Amino acid sequence: MTDTQVTWLTQESHDRLKAELDQLIANRPVIAAEINDRREEGDLRENGGYHAAREEQGQQEARIRQLQDLLNNAKVGEAPKQSGIALPGSVVKVYYDGDKSDTETFLIATRQEGVKEGKLEVYSPKSPLGEALIDAKVGETRTYTVPNGNTVKVTLVSAEPYHD
Template sequence: MTQTRENVTWLTQGAYNQLKAELDHLSGPARTEISKKIEAAREEGDLRENGGYHAAKEEQGKQELRVRQLTQLLENAKVGEAPADNGIVEPGMMVTIAFDGDEDDTLSFLMASREYASTEIETYSPQSPLGSAVNGKKVGQDAEYELPNGKKASVKILAAKPYTD
């Protein structure tokens, strides 16, 4: 089965290891822990009015959703393969844009999955309005995307370099 570039999530080996460790924890020790919480709450009696039971079940649901998300993400990940340094915007690139062609009003961000988002670096997903507008464009080209208020914004791509962490 071949995949299009849009379905692939580019991850560094470190990011892959971190997400894999989270998945292993959630599908192993954390699953056992939540099962014990549910069983303990169940032993308290009437489940209709048992806040601890309902909280544990909700936590279990969130945890299982995260397990499914991580499993899918890691199945579609390309690890350690940085994109080509060819000036074309794609996942795994550090991108610098200028808003409305104003080279004093710029933004630099990593084009990557939301899973890769961190506090150190601005991250935009290829599926976001800005990400999808610039994805596949070359340095020097313009792109237009829709803002949440329905207005259009235009940007010029100033730089696109493979991200190294």
């Protein structure tokens, strides 16, 4: 995350991400020792083990920064209280381009919310669809631009607070 937008997380998701962060931080000395061991093997230009360990360290540090940023800017367990308005943490039902028979239901949230696999599709509030729907009221039609440049109309049918 490059900005300080608040992310809504369930307590379960927060705990899971915090445990992952703690494990990655605890693993730092292991990676450092691995790099040191590989460095002692000789010529670094031809030392695949050394370069692999450095790559692993870089990926781990990037994930640590991502998790720290996410957790520092998270609101835990604060699902929207009101129904009828699309907000982060809302389960919404919409239809597209005036076709009321073709509805889709999804959660407006980040992928880290911990929604059970296959239970509910998740759209980010930062996605074009998510941005278009934020603060929409039931019955309101909004438009958004898809990656190919086309404009799509979406109408909010319902919005309810998400519950595990």
